[in-house]
Amino acid sequence: MSEVVKIKGLKTGLQLSFAKGASFEDIQADLQNKLESGDKFFIRGTTVFVQKGYFSEERNEKLRRMFHRHGMLFSDELKNPAMLPISKIPKRETQSQTQKTLIVNKTVRGGQEIRAEGSVMIFGNVNPGAQVIAGGNIDIRGTCRGSVHAGAFGDTTACVVADRLMPMQIQIADILARSPDDLEMPDHAEKASIKDGRIVIDAVSR
Amino acid sequence: MSQIIVITSGKGGVGKTTTTANIGVGLAMRGNKVALIDTDTGLRNLDLLLGLENRIMYDLIDVTSGRVPYNKALVRHKKHDSLYLLPTSQVKDKSAVNPDDLIKLCDDMKKDFDFIIIDCPAGIEQGFKTAIAAADMAIVVTMPEISAVRDADKIIGELGRADKENVKLIVNRIRPQMVEKGDMLDMEDINEILSIDCIGQVPDDEAVVMATNRGEPVIAMKDSIAGKAYLNIVGRLCGESIPFFKPPKEGFFAKLKRLFSMLF
Numbered sequence: 001m002s003e004v005v006k007i008k009g010l011k012t013g014l015q016l017s018f019a020k021g022a023s024f025e026d027i028q029a030d031l032q033n034k035l036e037s038g039d040k041f042f043i044r045g046t047t048v049f050v051q052k053g054y055f056s057e058e059r060n061e062k063l064r065r066m067f068h069r070h071g072m073l074f075s076d077e078l079k080n081p082a083m084l085p086i087s088k089i090p091k092r093e094t095q096s097q098t099q100k101t102l103i104v105n106k107t108v109r110g111g112q113e114i115r116a117e118g119s120v121m122i123f124g125n126v127n128p129g130a131q132v133i134a135g136g137n138i139d140i141r142g143t144c145r146g147s148v149h150a151g152a153f154g155d156t157t158a159c160v161v162a163d164r165l166m167p168m169q170i171q172i173a174d175i176l177a178r179s180p181d182d183l184e185m186p187d188h189a190e191k192a193s194i195k196d197g198r199i200v201i202d203a204v205s206r
Numbered sequence: 207m208s209q210i211i212v213i214t215s216g217k218g219g220v221g222k223t224t225t226t227a228n229i230g231v232g233l234a235m236r237g238n239k240v241a242l243i244d245t246d247t248g249l250r251n252l253d254l255l256l257g258l259e260n261r262i263m264y265d266l267i268d269v270t271s272g273r274v275p276y277n278k279a280l281v282r283h284k285k286h287d288s289l290y291l292l293p294t295s296q297v298k299d300k301s302a303v304n305p306d307d308l309i310k311l312c313d314d315m316k317k318d319f320d321f322i323i324i325d326c327p328a329g330i331e332q333g334f335k336t337a338i339a340a341a342d343m344a345i346v347v348t349m350p351e352i353s354a355v356r357d358a359d360k361i362i363g364e365l366g367r368a369d370k371e372n373v374k375l376i377v378n379r380i381r382p383q384m385v386e387k388g389d390m391l392d393m394e395d396i397n398e399i400l401s402i403d404c405i406g407q408v409p410d411d412e413a414v415v416m417a418t419n420r421g422e423p424v425i426a427m428k429d430s431i432a433g434k435a436y437l438n439i440v441g442r443l444c445g446e447s448i449p450f451f452k453p454p455k456e457g458f459f460a461k462l463k464r465l466f467s468m469l470f
Contacts, residue, residue: 106366107401109359109360109362109363109366110356110359110360110363111360111363111364112363125398125399125401127359127399128356128359128399129356129359129360143398145399
C-alpha cells in the first residue's frame with residue numbers, strides 16, 4: 001500500500017491530502033499509525049488542515065478528536081496565516097519570509113536541533129549529537145558529524161550535501177543509513193541521495 | 207573594571223575546581239583583588255584545594271539568604287592577601303541558591319574586587335544555570351577525551367542560549383606522549399569540533415595531585431609544567447599574548463631511565 005495520507009508543511013501548520021480512492025477507514029488507520037509512530041512533525045500545538053468539504057462533518061469530528069488526543073488542533077478551512085493567533089503558529093528559527101530556505105549562521109552543537117519545513121543551509125559545522133530535520137534539502141558548508149534528516153515529509157528526491165559528510169545517521173524521507181564505524185574524514189564535498197531505494201553517497205564539486 | 211568569570215565544563219572531574227584555584231592564585235600573585243565563589247553546593251571542594259577548610263565560618267547560603275553580609279563569609283587566603291574565598295554549604299543542595307541571588311551578590315561584590323571567579327558544578331541543571339547567570343565571561347574546561355569534548359560542545363551551546371558569547375577554552379590533562387602516538391585527541395581535533403578561542407593547554411602532571419592534597423595550588427610550584435601552563439593562562443587572561451608552550455619531548459636519558467626502571 002502506498003502513502004494513503006500525504007503531509008505537506010505550511011507556515012501555519014500541516015496540510016493533509018489523501019490518495020485517490022482511499023476509504024475513510026484506511027485514512028483513519030494510517031493517521032493513527034503516523035501519530036503513534038511519533039513522527040517528528042506531529043508536534044503538540046500544531047494545526048492540521050484538510051480541504052474544506054472533503055469529509056462530512058461527522059468524519060471531521062472524528063479526526064478532530066483523534067488529533068486532540070495527541071494535543072494538536074484540527075481545522076477544515078485553510079485560513080490566511082495572518083488571522084491565526086500567534087501562539088498557534090509553530091515557532092521556528094528566524095526565517096526570511098521571501099525564501100523557503102532556512103539559513104543558519106553558526107555551529108550547531110550537540111543537543112541542539114534545527115527544524116525547517118523547507119530546505120536548510122548551514123554555514124558552520126553540525127557537531128556530534130546535533131540534529132537537523134528539514135522538509136527539503138540540507139546543505140552544510142562545514143563538517144557534518146550529527147544526525148541529518150532531509151525530505152522529512154516523505155520527499156524521496158531530497159538530498160544532503162556537506163563539505164565533509166561524516167554524519168552519525170542520515171535519513172532521507174523514510175530511509176535511514178548509519179555511517180560505518182571506521183569513518184575517515186573525506187577531503188571533498190559529498191552528496192547523499194536515494195538511488196534504488198538506498199542512500200548512496202557521491203562526490204560533488206562546488 | 208571588574209570581571210566576572212565562570213569556570214564550567216559539563217562533565218565532572220575534568221579540573222574545574224583545580225583551574226579555578228590556580229587562576230585565582232595566579233591573578234592574586236599579580237596583585238589583583240580576587241574573590242572565588244564556590245557554587246558546587248553539597249559537594250564543595252574549592253576550600254580543600256586552597257587549604258582553607260578549617261577557616262570557614264559562614265557560607266554562600268548564609269549570604270544569599272541574608273543572614274550575614276558577604277564580607278563576613280569571605281575567607282582570606284593564608285599566603286595571598288588579595289585572594290578571598292566565598293565557600294558554599296556542604297549540607298544544603300543546589301536548589302538553595304537561585305540565579306537572581308547570585309547576580310545580586312556579584313553586583314554587590316563587583317565594587318570590591320578586580321576579578322570574581324565562579325566555580326560551577328558539573329551538569330547542566332539548576333546549579334549550572336545559577337553559576338553562569340552573573341558571568342560576563344565563561345571558561346570551558348575540557349580534556350582530550352571524546353566524552354569530555356562532547357560535553358564541552360553541549361555546554362558551549364547552552365552558554366550561547368543564555369547569551370554568553372565570550373567563551374574561552376582550556377584543555378586540561380594533556381599527555382603529550384599519547385598525543386604523539388595518536389592515542390589521544392590532539393589540539394587540532396578539539397579545535398575542529400569546539401571552534402572557540404583556546405587560552406590554555408595544561409599537561410597532565412603528578413604535581414597537580416600533590417598540590418591538591420597539600421592545599422597549595424600547583425601554580426605556586428615554580429618547577430612544575432602544569433604550574434607553568436597555569437601561569438601562561440593567567441597571563442593570557444590579563445591580555446598578554448603568550449605562545450603555547452610545546453612540552454619537551456622525552457629525552458634520551460629519560461627514555462633510558464624509563465627502560466631501566468622497567469627492567470629492574
